Amino acid sequence: MRQRFSPARLLASASLVAMVALSLGGCTAMSKLSDATGSIGSRADAAPATPTDPARAVDVYGERYRANPKDAEAALGYGQALRANGQRAQAAAVLEQATIANPGNRALLAQYGRALADNGNFQQAFDVLAKAHSPDNPDWRLLSVQGTALDQMGRHDEARSYYTSALKIAPGDPGVLSNVGLSYMLSRDLPKAEEALRQAYASPRASSRVRQNLGLVVGLQGRFAEAETIVKADLPPDQAAANVAYLKEMLNRNEAPRGAPKRTPVASLSQPD
Secondary structure, three states: OOOOOOHHHHOOOOHHHHOEOOOOOOOOOOOOEOOOOOOOOEOOEOOOOOOOOHHHHHHHHHHHHHHOOOOHHHHHHHHHHHHHOOOHHHHHHHHHHHHHHOOOOHHHHHHHHHHHHHOOOHHHHHHHHHOOOEOOEOOHHHHHHHHHHHHHOOOHHHHHHHHHHHHHHOOOOHHHHHHHHHHHHHOOOHHHHHHHHHHHHOOOOOOHHHHHHHHHHHHHOOOHHHHHHHHHOOOOHHHHHHHHHHHHHHHHHHOOOOOOOOOOOOOOOOOOO
16 A cells, blocks of 8 residues: 655654664664764764773763863763763763863764754854864765755755765765655655665665665555565564564554654654764
């Protein structure tokens, strides 16, 4: 049966950011946002390495930060750890103070912009991220993050111009291509969304989120059997079953009768690691 597509249900308040996961890897739940707010591993954001356990990282960097709140490296690590641990409001507060104490520090600005996006402050996030790199030396990762902020504000044409700029610097990056696809999805152009996501999916560097996004877009076009094949390909049986179950749930949400309570199906806008 053909699915009726309603992008308004896909872009409600902070639904595309509030469920962000930092590193889902082979996550079985398709509801989680993609790479959406991980750390920017670029020249604009040379954040220190943190312990593997987010809670432990909060303790380690929190102690360093409290000893000297003006220490940019400690604040950067603490902010990252807080975000990884789901303490997003606190992360934004820490990083805001750090940017005040260290004006012009692009690594801090990049992380602060991400923290603002975590909290649904998309316009402010976009503006802060613009200060984290320069037009004469743009960072494709930050361009892609700015694109996600624009998409979340409903400014899809502008968002795609940022993705285009990012792809000129990093041709074929699957995370950026995935964002292009989801941008088209949000503006109701499902064939173009599928085209971009298939390009992303073909990359050997494509994450599991790309697979999930492609399955969602194919399913929204009414081709559920094909979508099911995509989301469970090359996965252990338990993960494949979980992905299929969640795909069904998202498509059922999209088919809910008018007037019934709806939860927004969640796509996976990506901010490159």
